[in-house]
Amino acid sequence: MASEWEIKKQICDLGRRMYEKGYVAANDGNISFRMGNGRYLCTPTGVSKGFLTPEMICVVDDDGNQVGGEWPRTSEILLHLEIFHELPEINAVVHAHPPHATAFAVAGVEVPMCILPEVEIFIGRIPLADYDTPGGKNFAETILPHLRKKANTILLANHGAVACDKTLEQAYFHLETLDMYCQILLLSKQVGKVRQISEPKVNELLKLKESLGLDDPRLEGDCDPCVLAGSDEFLRGFSTCAIPQHSADANGHGRGTGIANLPSQNGQPQPTPGASRTAIVAGKVIPASLGGSSETARRRAQEDEMERVVQLVTDQIVQRISLPATQGLHAE
Ligand SMILES: [Zn+2]
Structure with missing residues (x-):
């Protein structure tokens, strides 16, 4: 293992990278x-992480009591x-x-899954911890349920994000991947839609x-790899229309037609031409038995089904009305 001095220098280096990336303002972060x-x-409290020196790094014990260093330790050590x-390997x-x-954490929207391969492999699900006042024991415990599900990157409601791993660089990379991912998601919304990777392909990533x-x-x-309350929240903020559903081919190689569309000029959602209207998300049928986390997805599926039936009836009426004229044309 590297010497204590080397680790202190690595902490300073990461602090500078976080500051230069704009992940921390003023004295934020630790x-x-x-x-x-x-x-x-x-890291010490009350110091910009962009300008740390190894002498400023503190030493604490298992309870957070400071046992070394001149500068007072971060208030968020708990x-x-x-x-x-909770995680001895970290x-x-x-x-x-x-x-x-942090925009997702402020909006109270869980980051959707099954969109970028790197995120699936190196992070996985990104849970959103409940809000509490930073610094205290209650705040520290908000992440406990997510640590027990082995999350390595967690959003903190109305606050920020925390990432962990075996090495400092790996933990920092989770933050970089997370923020880049969230930026891409927000840009994708502006472009017009977000498509999820089909479930068979997600399973390939999980095997990898x-x-x-x-x-x-x-x-x-036992859990669905893609359908999450968080994904649903993101979709709901995107468009009020039912999700234009995925249409995976027989080999499961099909991509979705997009999980939401751009609104049309009059502000109403536009249907995707040729889109399958079956009740499928990420290549998977949403069963009615799924619990609260996918309640919105199930409701959308029901709305979709209703819309499909109405469309079918309308098509049949239109066909019957236009039939004599069409036959007349052929007769000439
Ligand atoms: Zn903070």
């Missing part, structure tokens, strides 16, 4: 590292310790307020993830 034997290095205590924690990711030795609760198989 970084910590598990040294072993109940000792942890962490959040970091919650991670270290050595590094990075907390910041990356703007695109497993082969790389990376954990994901979806590998255990």
Whole structure:
């Protein structure tokens, strides 16, 4: 393992990168590292993370008491310790307020899944922890349920994001991937639609993830890999129309026709020409038995089905009305 001085220098380097990327303003954010034997290095409070020096890095014990360093430790050390205590394999924690990711945390919208392969493999699900006042024990415990599901990157409601992994750089990379992903999602909305990867292809990514030795609760198989309350929230903010559904081919290679459309000039959603109107999200039929997390998806599926029936009846009426004229044309 690198020396304590080397780790302190790495923490300073990451602080500078976070600051230059715009993930932290003023004195925001904090970084910590598990040294072993109940000792942890962490950043000081009240200092810009863009201008740290190794002498400023603090040392704390298992309870967050400062046992080394001249500068007072970060006030958010309890959040970091919650991670270290819950996940023994984790050595590094990075907390910041990356703007695109924090926009989702402020909107109270969970980041949708099954859109970018890198996110599926290196992060997986990105849960949204409940809000609490930063710094206290209650705040630290908001992430506990998500740590128990092995999340390595968590949004903190009305606050920011926290990421963890075995090394400082890996933890920091989760923040970079997260913020880039959230930026791409927001840009995609402006372009007009967001498409999810079909479920068979997501399962391929999960197998690849497993082969790389990376954990994901979806590998255990009981949860739907793509359908999430969070995805639904994102879609709801995008358009008021029912989701134009995926139409995977027999091999499961089909892509969706987009999970939401641009509104037309009069502000009403436009149907996608030729789009399948079946009740499928990410290549999967939404069963009515799914619980609250996919309630909106199920409701959309029902609305879609109703719309399909109305369209079918309308088509038949139009066909009957136009039939004699068409036959007349052929007769001439
Ligand atoms: Zn913070």
